[in-house]
Amino acid sequence: xxxxxxxxxxxxxxxxxxxxxxxxxxxxxxxxxxxxxxxxxxxxxxxxxxxxxxxxxxxxxxxxxxxxxxxxxxxxxxxxxxxxxxxxxxxxxxxxxxxxxxxxxxxxxxxxxxxxxxxxxxxxxxxxxxxxxxxxxxxxxxxxxxxxxxxxxxxxxxxxxxxxxxxxxxxxxxxxxxxxxxxxxxxxxxxxxxxxxxxxxxxxxxxxxxxxxxxxxxxxxxxxxxxxxxxxxxxxxxxxxxxxxxxxxxxxxxxxxxxxxxxxxxxxxxxxxxxxxxxxxxxxxxxxxxxxxxxxxxxxxxxxxxxxxxxxxxxxxxxxxxxxxxxxxxxxxxxxxxxxxxxxxxxxxxxxxxxxxxxxxxxxxxxxxxx
Ligand SMILES: Nc1ncnc2c1ncn2[C@@H]1O[C@H](COP(=O)(O)OP(=O)(O)OP(=O)(O)O)[C@@H](O)[C@H]1O
Ligand SMILES: [Mg+2]
Numbered sequence: 001x002x003x004x005x006x007x008x009x010x011x012x013x014x015x016x017x018x019x020x021x022x023x024x025x026x027x028x029x030x031x032x033x034x035x036x037x038x039x040x041x042x043x044x045x046x047x048x049x050x051x052x053x054x055x056x057x058x059x060x061x062x063x064x065x066x067x068x069x070x071x072x073x074x075x076x077x078x079x080x081x082x083x084x085x086x087x088x089x090x091x092x093x094x095x096x097x098x099x100x101x102x103x104x105x106x107x108x109x110x111x112x113x114x115x116x117x118x119x120x121x122x123x124x125x126x127x128x129x130x131x132x133x134x135x136x137x138x139x140x141x142x143x144x145x146x147x148x149x150x151x152x153x154x155x156x157x158x159x160x161x162x163x164x165x166x167x168x169x170x171x172x173x174x175x176x177x178x179x180x181x182x183x184x185x186x187x188x189x190x191x192x193x194x195x196x197x198x199x200x201x202x203x204x205x206x207x208x209x210x211x212x213x214x215x216x217x218x219x220x221x222x223x224x225x226x227x228x229x230x231x232x233x234x235x236x237x238x239x240x241x242x243x244x245x246x247x248x249x250x251x252x253x254x255x256x257x258x259x260x261x262x263x264x265x266x267x268x269x270x271x272x273x274x275x276x277x278x279x280x281x282x283x284x285x286x287x288x289x290x291x292x293x294x295x296x297x298x299x300x301x302x303x304x305x306x307x308x309x310x311x312x313x314x315x316x317x318x319x320x321x322x323x324x325x326x327x328x329x330x331x332x333x334x335x336x337x338x339x340x341x342x343x344x345x346x347x348x349x350x351x352x353x354x355x356x357x358x359x360x361x362x363x364x365x366x367x368x369x370x371x
Contacts, residue, residue, distance in 0.1 A: 028348070088101035216289050
């Protein structure tokens with residue numbers, strides 16, 4: 001079981017100071033619009049490497065008008081039998097970057113991923129299926145990252161090599177050896193990206209397939225390559241095949257001003273299995289149910305992965321569009337998870353099905369009271 005047993009915030013968003021003492025049960029935060037519920041989930045999301053669930057720069061969450069100009073989060077994380085860990089993160093006053101401490105020692109952000117994983121779902125993702133392809137791929141890459149912690153670094157290497165290559169193409173008359181080198185780097189990183197994504201699809205699909213009778217609809221996931229002759233991720237000569245594709249695309253990419261082929265040109269397709277219908281054509285509530293089903297499958301896949309801590313699951317407004325039966329099913333799933341769930345909603349009654357299986361907090365004007 002992974003759970004936060006203490007959470008302290010200083011000058012984070014609307015919170016000058018917040019302290020919550022918690023047991024291992026799921027946490028329900030309820031209160032009016034603007035009360036400060038999502039801010040708490042966002043703070044927790046900074047316990048994962050990256051820019052948090054609102055995808056902002058490190059200095060953005062600093063509380064307006066605060067004297068210090070920095071924010072901080074401290075948490076106590078329990079993980080089953082082990083001694084609890086003291087985690088700290090926040091804005092470093094000198095470097096204007098992120099600071100991470102584990103048990104009082106400064107460490108790299110990546111070290112957080114060894115201790116805890118996070119899975120989150122926010123209302124901003126409600127239009128995921130019908131929205132732009134890039135946002136869907138970003139969403140999916142975050143799922144990949146929690147199963148393959150190096151995916152972020154590899155993706156950065158791929159993008160850097162792609163930018164370097166494009167600069168050479170834009171300048172014209174580039175030494176082909178330089179282009180070769182960039183394309184080799186792109187292909188090596190690209191194949192790692194493709195394999196991590198393919199592996200993630202397999203794990204997600206296994207978890208989805210294992211729940212035939214769930215209240216959440218089963219989805220069929222595919223990752224479509226949006227360029228011709230894309231190699232299969234498991235092909236032994238995949239690096240060579242990608243290198244050739246990049247080399248053949250030079251003049252086209254030079255004219256377009258961007259790379260038109262490669263793993264960045266991928267589209268996550270989600271099909272509602274029982275209706276054999278694209279998720280984008282489903283109703284608002286149906287899309288939400290599919291998205292929650294996918295998120296829960298993801299949480300189970302991370303929990304089942306070898307040597308991976310069970311993820312904390314942050315569900316912001318997840319109950320908003322759900323009917324009573326689906327709400328109850330979600331609550332049962334959250335109670336069965338190996339990682340603590342954090343749920344928000346405007347109304348306590350949305351969470352009645354928890355009974356005493358959760359700890360309830362009322363949030364009002366950024367004051368949090370045990371309820
Ligand atoms: N940097 C900041 N400094 C101070 N206050 C902030 C900062 N950023 C956001 N806020 C405020 O925090 C308040 C609470 O926001 P939050 O998103 O947590 O509300 P919420 O309870 O989730 O509401 P809703 O139910 O509408 O989603 C908002 O009124 C917002 O203006
Ligand atoms: Mg909110």
